[in-house]
Amino acid sequence: MEEKRSFFQPWMVLLIMPVLGLVAMVLIIAADNQQNNPTTSDQVAYTTPPAQTLPPRTPPPQPTSAVGLLAPNVTLTDLNGETFTLADYRGRVVIVNFWATWCTPCQAEMPALQAYNDSQAPDGPIVIAVTDPENGQTLDDIRTFIDEHGLTFRVGIDTDAVLHYAYRIYGLPTTYFIDANGITHHYRSGEMDVDDIIGEVASMSDS
Secondary structure (H helix, E strand, O other): OOOOOOOOOOOHHHHHHHHHHHHHHHHHHHHHHHHHOOOHHHHHHHOOOOOOOOOOOOOOOOHHHHOOOEOOOOOEEOOOOOEEOHHHHOOOOEEEEEOOOOOHHHHHHHHHHHHHHHOOOOOOOEEEEEEOOOOOOOHHHHHHHHHHHOOOOEEEEOHHHHHHHHOOOOOOOEEEEEOOOOEEEEEEEOOOOHHHHHHHHHHHHHO
């Protein structure tokens, strides 16, 4: 009786082994792709948090913070090298104008400030133009500007912008109005003409 032969032959192992190796490789690659491309639920768990807007290190400028208070006791230096403070003018209305040589509306406003200052009595309101020599300009730039515009009112050089910070100046020109008692009454931002200045000073006595 002829012996029944098995279908499986030893040589078939040589064919099966590469197939098993290929299947194992496919499974490994699939598992790696699963890790690199998580499912939707995984993405929800590991989504990068949205960016946050952090508050500034210092509070934003608040121009009204000085209103109603005594004018800051800051020492300024004029173009002759003499020092002074706003308190030196106690008993007179003081118009403190913050400006810079490169500021276009400041340039347009200067003739009005000069005209108003010229029209006042020796003990009347006085204009003091305050500027920071480190704010995009030099002392030579400031002197040249004053000469070219024929300005004669007092100019205060605010070294290190101390008065600018005290008054929270954030835009130019900005003008503060100080009454005869040395109290900062109010401020105005932007260019003014002579009538504007007259009206702002008059409003101090009306209130």
